Amino acid sequence: MTAIDLATSPTKTIDARGSFCPGPLMELIRAIREGQVGDILAVISSDNGSRADIPAWVHKAAHELIGVYPHEGYDEIVVRKLR
Amino acid sequence: MQHVLILGGGVGGTLVANLISRKVKKQIDAGQTRVTVVDETGQHVYQPGFMYIAMGDQDPRSLRKPERRLLDDRVDLVVGKITHIDEAASQVVLADGTKLDYSELIIATGSRILPQSIEHFEQEAHHFYSVEAAQRLRRALDAFSGGKVVVGIASMPYKCPPAPLEVTFLIEAELRQRGLRDRSDVHYCSPIGRAFTIESVSQMATPELEKKGIELHTFFNVEAIDPERKMVMSLEGEELAYDLLVLVPPHKGAQALMDSGLAPQPGGWLPTDPRTLNVGGRENVWALGDATDLPLSKAGSTAHFEAPVIAERVAARIQRREPHARDSIYTGKVMCFFEIGDGKGTLLRFDYEHPPTPPTPSRLWHVGKIFFNKSYYRIVPRGRGGTIEKRL
Numbered sequence: 001m002t003a004i005d006l007a008t009s010p011t012k013t014i015d016a017r018g019s020f021c022p023g024p025l026m027e028l029i030r031a032i033r034e035g036q037v038g039d040i041l042a043v044i045s046s047d048n049g050s051r052a053d054i055p056a057w058v059h060k061a062a063h064e065l066i067g068v069y070p071h072e073g074y075d076e077i078v079v080r081k082l083r
Numbered sequence: 084m085q086h087v088l089i090l091g092g093g094v095g096g097t098l099v100a101n102l103i104s105r106k107v108k109k110q111i112d113a114g115q116t117r118v119t120v121v122d123e124t125g126q127h128v129y130q131p132g133f134m135y136i137a138m139g140d141q142d143p144r145s146l147r148k149p150e151r152r153l154l155d156d157r158v159d160l161v162v163g164k165i166t167h168i169d170e171a172a173s174q175v176v177l178a179d180g181t182k183l184d185y186s187e188l189i190i191a192t193g194s195r196i197l198p199q200s201i202e203h204f205e206q207e208a209h210h211f212y213s214v215e216a217a218q219r220l221r222r223a224l225d226a227f228s229g230g231k232v233v234v235g236i237a238s239m240p241y242k243c244p245p246a247p248l249e250v251t252f253l254i255e256a257e258l259r260q261r262g263l264r265d266r267s268d269v270h271y272c273s274p275i276g277r278a279f280t281i282e283s284v285s286q287m288a289t290p291e292l293e294k295k296g297i298e299l300h301t302f303f304n305v306e307a308i309d310p311e312r313k314m315v316m317s318l319e320g321e322e323l324a325y326d327l328l329v330l331v332p333p334h335k336g337a338q339a340l341m342d343s344g345l346a347p348q349p350g351g352w353l354p355t356d357p358r359t360l361n362v363g364g365r366e367n368v369w370a371l372g373d374a375t376d377l378p379l380s381k382a383g384s385t386a387h388f389e390a391p392v393i394a395e396r397v398a399a400r401i402q403r404r405e406p407h408a409r410d411s412i413y414t415g416k417v418m419c420f421f422e423i424g425d426g427k428g429t430l431l432r433f434d435y436e437h438p439p440t441p442p443t444p445s446r447l448w449h450v451g452k453i454f455f456n457k458s459y460y461r462i463v464p465r466g467r468g469g470t471i472e473k474r475l
Contacts, residue, residue, distance in 0.1 A: 020378035021280065022275045022280055023378060025275065026238075026239050029274075032318070033318065053276050057275075060301075060302040060319050061302065062320060
């Protein structure tokens with residue numbers, strides 16, 4: 001069981017592996033636009049830049065960063081849509 | 084009979100058609116192979132010139148040439164709108180019902196702009212992604228007597244990534260030259276956490292923005308325009324007042340590609356192998372230019388460097404030989420000039436493995452861009468650019 005399973009389960013998982021910055025962030029932004037308040041969105045990214053870019057965007061956009069979970073070859077970044 | 088069908092007569096489609104016709108000249112002359120370009124208008128347009136309609140004295144008529152004149156005599160041209168690609172039948176269907184069979188399909192359908200997808204965009208915002216829009220922006224700039232200028236990007240990806248930054252620099256310089264700078268604020272809004280997607284270019288551009296008093300707003304993804312309050316709002320919750328609003332409109336791939344199941348919704352970009360340029364693992368379907376989903380600039384330069392790879396691979400299949408190793412792998416090479424304003428520019432040259440290291444902005448690279456724009460029709464579509472590329 002991974003850390004994310006223990007924390008909460010995502011409403012939607014965005015597999016952005018293979019996409020380079022700012023691709024994973026843009027995928028998250030699209031999902032946030034399409035989603036509902038309270039949705040939990042997990043972005044799976046193999047781009048190291050996402051570790052910094054996505055949390056910074058989440059902070060600016062006033063959503064909640066649930067966590068950044070490192071895996072072998074990729075990170076799982078989990079966000080709750082707050083507004 | 085083998086039939087190489089090329090969809091789109093832009094930079095990529097035209098160049099790849101000419102390169103293939105040269106490589107398989109014997110097979111064409113022997114009646115064993117045909118090469119056909121399908122284009123909706125039959126007119127080739129040099130789109131990088133649009134910015135100079137708004138920001139210079141570019142004559143729009145010189146940006147357009149009949150596609151037929153740019154194609155090798157061995158290449159056929161069909162003018163028509165593509166409505167469907169029937170993979171099972173290896174056919175492309177046009178709006179008038181014409182069906183074109185193919186054995187090799189090269190997709191160079193580019194990208195399209197959708198300003199109408201943001202409410203009030205067409206009434207309130209300017210852009211420079213068509214002749215008409217660029218002319219309208221020029222008129223708005225002529226009438227501008229000071230105030231708040233906001234330049235932003237509605238969504239990514241979009242054509243010619245440096246263009247909005249270039250336009251910001253050029254507007255700021257123009258306002259200074261016209262004595263309007265003291266009465267104006269200039270804002271640049273970036274959808275990501277820095278001025279430009281590529282870090283090294285951001286590091287070059289950010290001090291230039293600061294030096295020129297242009298305010299940078301990061302993580303500004305345009306969400307809505309309020310025409311009554313003259314405000315542009317971001318998804319992130321920021322609002323900016325404007326007197327002159329310039330926004331890069333949303334872009335998508337060709338509708339026919341989405342309708343035919345080749346390119347996924349909502350963007351419509353073709354899943355393309357970054358090295359071979361095959362589409363979705365299909366051995367006889369290829370893509371280049373804006374139509375791909377590659378993490379590269381949507382720019383004519385990208386198509387320019389992709390075309391020789393597809394030409395070599397397709398020619399090798401026709402001639403039943405192995406492709407030459409040196410020419411058949413795309414390395415992600417892109418090269419473009421970048422205007423900084425005040426008659427200065429720089430050069431972005433990069434590939435998958437090597438980010439750009441832009442030289443110090445100087446007059447040389449601005450002149451280089453102007454020279455390239457003027458020389459485009461003589462060198463690029465017919466594949467005569469090798470010498471210039473080697474010198475840069």
